[in-house]
Amino acid sequence: MRSILHVDMDAFYASIEQLDHPEYKGKPVIVGADPKGGKGRGVVAACSYEARTFGVRSALPISRAWKLCPEGVYVRPRMKRYVEVSAHVMEVFRRYTDLVEPVSIDEAFLDITGSAALLGRPDQIALSIKKEIHQTTGLTASVGLAPNKFLAKIASDLRKPDGLVVVQEKDIQEFLHGLPISRLWGVGPKTEQRLREMGFHTIGQLTAASRESLIRSLGSLGEHLFHLSRGKDNRPVVPNWEAKSIGSETTFDEDTDDRELLLRTILELSDHVAERLRKDGYRARKVTLKLRYSSFSTHTKQQSLDKRIQTGEELAQIARALFSQFPLTQKIRLIGVSAGDLHRDGEDPEQLPLFAYSNGKEKLGHTVDEIKQRFGTDALRRGSQLL
Numbered sequence: 001m002r003s004i005l006h007v008d009m010d011a012f013y014a015s016i017e018q019l020d021h022p023e024y025k026g027k028p029v030i031v032g033a034d035p036k037g038g039k040g041r042g043v044v045a046a047c048s049y050e051a052r053t054f055g056v057r058s059a060l061p062i063s064r065a066w067k068l069c070p071e072g073v074y075v076r077p078r079m080k081r082y083v084e085v086s087a088h089v090m091e092v093f094r095r096y097t098d099l100v101e102p103v104s105i106d107e108a109f110l111d112i113t114g115s116a117a118l119l120g121r122p123d124q125i126a127l128s129i130k131k132e133i134h135q136t137t138g139l140t141a142s143v144g145l146a147p148n149k150f151l152a153k154i155a156s157d158l159r160k161p162d163g164l165v166v167v168q169e170k171d172i173q174e175f176l177h178g179l180p181i182s183r184l185w186g187v188g189p190k191t192e193q194r195l196r197e198m199g200f201h202t203i204g205q206l207t208a209a210s211r212e213s214l215i216r217s218l219g220s221l222g223e224h225l226f227h228l229s230r231g232k233d234n235r236p237v238v239p240n241w242e243a244k245s246i247g248s249e250t251t252f253d254e255d256t257d258d259r260e261l262l263l264r265t266i267l268e269l270s271d272h273v274a275e276r277l278r279k280d281g282y283r284a285r286k287v288t289l290k291l292r293y294s295s296f297s298t299h300t301k302q303q304s305l306d307k308r309i310q311t312g313e314e315l316a317q318i319a320r321a322l323f324s325q326f327p328l329t330q331k332i333r334l335i336g337v338s339a340g341d342l343h344r345d346g347e348d349p350e351q352l353p354l355f356a357y358s359n360g361k362e363k364l365g366h367t368v369d370e371i372k373q374r375f376g377t378d379a380l381r382r383g384s385q386l387l
């Protein structure tokens with residue numbers, strides 16, 4: 001049996017702001033766009049637990065947050081600082097196992113099955129990691145420990161902040177029984193509605209359905225849900241997304257094999273990644289494309305480059321070439337683009353800031369970022385994205 005951890009930092013951006021500004025401690029801290037007295041556009045990126053008691057949530061329009069919590073402390077994100085803290089956290093993880101799969105800036109899966117002989121019981125390892133994160137960064141994390149990724153991910157979310165939830169093999173059915181079907185990996189709003197129409201509201205109810213009937217009504221997703229609802233998930237912890245990579249991915253509302261839409265999405269994701277590269281001052285020498293087919297099989301292809309790139313167009317050009325190497329024999333569920341092998345601007349003479357704007361495409365990239373910052377992301381879309 002495997003021992004998988006899902007470690008998720010608690011209110012990551014907001015907690016870092018409270019750490020760096022002790023005067024924010026105990027206050028509702030809202031990280032995101034400028035609220036401009038309630039007229040601001042853009043959204044909440046993250047907020048402290050104090051802000052959540054006012055009903056503020058991430059992804060909420062910032063103007064709405066302002067209405068709910070006008071007395072909040074509103075701050076702009078400091079991505080560079082968050083990336084720096086994230087690197088410390090990931091370093092802690094790697095002291096316990098090589099099998100670390102970062103999911104986002106503040107979350108990772110760890111396979112510690114092989115660490116037990118050397119480091120002790122899995123729950124003790126989980127506690128040590130929590131403690132070491134706190135000592136290293138001053139921040140708390142919540143951890144789920146379970147036989148697989150699906151269960152570990154749910155577990156880490158149940159007792160936030162500073163939680164540790166252990167799911168043992170014998171308790172799996174009971175653990176899942178009353179949870180809503182939306183907790184199942186792969187169930188988005190659309191599938192959720194479909195399942196509810198079929199009379200399934202909890203994971204426990206779903207286990208009453210036969211495998212055949214689920215496949216009949218949902219295809220390969222039905223097969224997938226049949227196993228997940230029983231707490232079965234064989235996905236390995238894959239340490240392939242490098243610590244230093246910036247990526248963006250999207251799950252389609254409906255699986256698709258529309259090549260035009262897929263290529264357009266690759267450009268949008270590339271633009272998004274490029275925006276973050278420029279904001280954090282990085283250039284990439286590797287591009288990775290990730291595809292998940294409707295059968296849930298997931299594939300990646302990478303290309304290393306002999307130059308460093310930073311614009312959405314350059315990223316998209318390579319990502320599209322990688323995409324063309326995949327057969328479109330099945331519909332696509334998810335697509336992702338990431339930039340790896342990152343180097344700081346100015347890490348070598350060729351990258352000095354003096355030359356940063358020397359290339360026309362890069363100049364355009366910076367202008368796009370400025371417009372987005374001033375008017376919001378939707379204000380500017382490139383011609384080909386309007387198709």
Ligand SMILES: [Mg+2]
Nearest residue numbers: 008009011106
């Ligand atoms: Mg988190």
